[in-house]
Amino acid sequence: xxxxxxxxxxxxxxxxxxxxxxxxxxxxxxxxxxxxxxxxxxxxxxxxxxxxxxxxxxxxxxxxxxxxxxxxxxxxxxxxxxxxxxxxxxxxxxxxxxxxxxxxxxxxxxxxxxxxxxxxxxxxxxxxxxxxxxxxxxxxxxxxxxxxxxxxxxxxxxxxxxxxxxxxxxxxxxxxxxxxxxxxxxxxxxxxxxxxxxxxxxxxxxxxxxxxxxxxxxxxxxxxxxxxxxxxxxxxxxxxxxxxxxxxxxxxxxxxxxxxxxxxxxxxxxxxxxxxxxxxxxxxxxxxxxxxxxxxxxxxxxxxxxxxxxxxxxxxxxxxxxxx
Numbered sequence: 627x628x629x630x631x632x633x634x635x636x637x638x639x640x641x642x643x644x645x646x647x648x649x650x651x652x653x654x655x656x657x658x659x660x661x662x663x664x665x666x667x668x669x670x671x672x673x674x675x676x677x678x679x680x681x682x683x684x685x686x687x688x689x690x691x692x693x694x695x696x697x698x699x700x701x702x703x704x705x706x707x708x709x710x711x712x713x714x715x716x717x718x719x720x721x722x723x724x725x726x727x728x729x730x731x732x733x734x735x736x737x738x739x740x741x742x743x744x745x746x747x748x749x750x751x752x753x754x755x756x757x758x759x760x761x762x763x764x765x766x767x768x769x770x771x772x773x774x775x776x777x778x779x780x781x782x783x784x785x786x787x788x789x790x791x792x793x794x795x796x797x798x799x800x801x802x803x804x805x806x807x808x809x810x811x812x813x814x815x816x817x818x819x820x821x822x823x824x825x826x827x828x829x830x831x832x833x834x835x836x837x838x839x840x841x842x843x844x845x846x847x848x849x850x851x852x853x854x855x856x857x858x859x860x861x862x863x864x865x866x867x868x869x870x871x872x873x874x875x876x877x878x879x880x881x882x883x884x885x886x887x888x889x890x891x892x893x894x895x896x897x898x899x900x901x902x903x904x905x906x907x908x909x910x911x912x913x914x915x916x917x918x919x920x921x922x923x924x925x926x927x928x929x930x931x932x933x934x935x936x937x938x939x940x941x942x943x944x945x946x947x948x949x950x
Contacts, residue, residue, distance in 0.1 A: 706913025783816025795857035900943035
């Protein structure tokens with residue numbers, strides 16, 4: 627790879643002049659700049675972005691913190707983020723937190739050291755960066771005074787309960803995600819508000835996690851201990867699909883013996899047989915809209931609003947048909 631020294635030699639100027647030209651950090655004459663740009667093109671010179679970020683105290687990079695990239699919902703968010711970043715000429719540094727606060731802090735320290743321009747976080751632990759790096763929250767929001775893009779998860783919980791009630795349940799099991807995650811509490815409260823009104827018999831099953839690697843063990847535990855329920859409101863699609871897989875392995879018919887509704891509308895929810903009825907939250911739009919907000923902040927544009935998106939029902943085959 628060509629160096630900045632080689633560019634300077636070819637253009638017949640000093641290294642400092644080349645640095646000023648490519649960083650827009652001082653005056654460079656029109657003729658000198660033209661020679662520098664021609665030399666850069668001929669040598670196919672690529673500036674060292676790390677060195678540039680250290681010099682300018684900023685970079686053409688943003689950070690993205692996700693709770694669990696094994697869950698196919700979060701790559702949808704990442705795609706939305708990546709598409710906007712590419713439009714803006716930025717690269718995305720991904721931090722896969724996996725619910726580990728120590729691991730998250732390591733990513734935060736790394737982002738700060740490399741002078742990233744901003745952070746998008748779907749972690750329930752992230753709050754702020756001490757050095758003033760702007761942050762926008764994705765989906766999981768603790769501080770409503772922050773900038774964020776999320777979904778109305780209370781309504782999502784209500785939709786899940788209303789949808790399963792239409793399919794004549796006898797006894798419902800309501801799966802509860804980790805209670806320290808605000809969206810899990812919102813979904814729980816939304817679902818319970820509907821189930822309580824209906825006077826339907828239901829039980830709670832605490833999973834304590836959304837992590838994909840716990841789904842199969844959770845499905846076994848659930849079916850081992852709750853053989854009297856015929857309807858399940860799952861806390862996400864991964865857990866719902868794991869339950870369907872385990873139920874079919876045991877000869878339990880879905881939806882005949884047990885019906886189930888998921889949450890997220892991940893790509894795999896339509897691949898299962900039976901296909902999964904689910905509450906859709908628009909992952910790509912979450913990432914895309916949050917990125918737009920972040921870049922407005924980076925560009926020092928006025929940002930007034932955060933965004934609350936609407937969930938909706940995708941009806942497929944994992945619920946009994948009305949009237950049956």
